Amino acid sequence: MSTAQTAAQAMVGATQRLRAAGVADPARDARILLAHAARIEASRVTLIAPEDLDPDIADRYEQLISLRAVRVPVSHLLGEREFYGRRFKVSSDVLDPRPETETLIEAALAQPFDRVLDLGLGSGCILVTLLAERTSATGVGADLSEPACLQASANAVLHRVQDRAEITCSNWFSAIEGRYDLIVSNPPYIALDEMAGLEAEVRDHEPEMALTDGGDGLGAYRELAAGAPDYLLPGGRLLVEIGPTQGSAVAALFDAAGLSEIRIIPDLDGRDRVVSAQIPG
Template identity: 80%
Template sequence: MNAPQTAAQAMAAAAARLRAAGVPDPARDARVLLAHAARIEASRVTLIAPEDLAPEIAERYEQLIALRAIRVPVSHLIGEREFYGRRFKVSGDVLDPRPETECLIEAALAEPFSRVLDLGLGSGCILVTLLAEQADATGVGVDLSEAACLQASANAVLHRVEPRAEILQSDWFSAVDGRFDLIVSNPPYIALDEMPDLSDEVRGHEPEMALTDGGDGLGAYRILAAQLGGHLAPQGRVFLEIGPTQGAAVSDLLLSAGLKEVRTIQDLDGRDRVVCGRGCDENAS
């Protein structure tokens, strides 16, 4: 039998193994996965560093590191990902919530809203966050994937917004009724010829239908722009997450659909990330 290792020794060995496998930020992942194996908060890892790992923890840790070395995302191994200060349950059925999407949240929260529609809601991180931050609002979230709808529903329950959230399986607007003063979406925007450039974590473990439209990456925006008018309240706002090269094309689609005040918002890295616009007055021609 192998001699017992301290938590510090095991973590160092795991980081070296992940580094050799080409995993980005191996020390961070080794730490997070050790905390998960030991069922403690990551901030407490230093407290157990001098201690020998119990055999059951060492075995769990070995399994987690082996999976991470073949690029299974950390979020899938621990079953959650943080977004806008909250933890969301995730799986291979939905896109991981990403920090760049938080700029959509910030922009949407700049004005109050009463009824929000999230198109292609995935994990539900956008809809649930907006409802959690705007306590008197109600919302509808739709996704073509039944598994995504179930994941989003679980997150709505987790963050106690489920009485105000209606989650529907729908092909974009097909099952949606009524009008909304806020419409948001993070649709599949990666062009098919860009897919090979994605990381192994994304390409191999996140749902392809949530990543690409199988074409030029603008297919979803064409559908959304064409149908927004039937569901956007007068003066209602629209926020669409985009790829960093799509700002001009998506802006043109919204302008052609009759939206006004169309502009592009950059993320914290200075890349175009969200295109937004506003609906016209009810009596506008």
């Protein structure tokens, strides 16, 4: 990009490039990335629109747009993503926090809990949010991925819950001890034969082990159903995020494991998103 360009001209050119690359909302992304390159809030982009871009900003913007054009997610370029009113540090090592996961947060917060276990921790957005919202609670977060555990630890520090959060590398329940009144999980639930149909941002830039179990998409729920009764206190709850077609299958797994009070909870778009169950008290 030439230094003779104004910020507005640079944004127009960037929007055209992103649209040609198949990016879903090219104007929004061009604006967000210009703000990031200029190190200003996105709301201030209009103020710099008539001004010539500083060469350093133009170079940073060129690099960001080039990466976005090959479908690197905006969150990876910014290094963060907003979730439940807080900003979480993210990278290609973890699944991006998604708005629909806030359905799981709301369901968890609908009843009291003192000790929570988050399996498949990822960025830590679920555990950290629950501890930040419920300031008397403590929790354990576990993930098979060491880089994910490090990312979650950083987010726990960022939101000042690190003293109440224990983070450990574990393959589901293998390294977990104790009992909990709440177990939560957003596990890999995409079937292997559905992976090819995902958007490039997800398929090519998010960790495969956080997306799919390599089978029918229900493998993690079988693990959770089998293990949860041994780790839940009497009356304790199990809450899992699901794909929108998996509600009845996951509910059946939980029922077969002896869990009760099984409910399928929709997200704001009306799609099945969370299965809630309880260990009999």
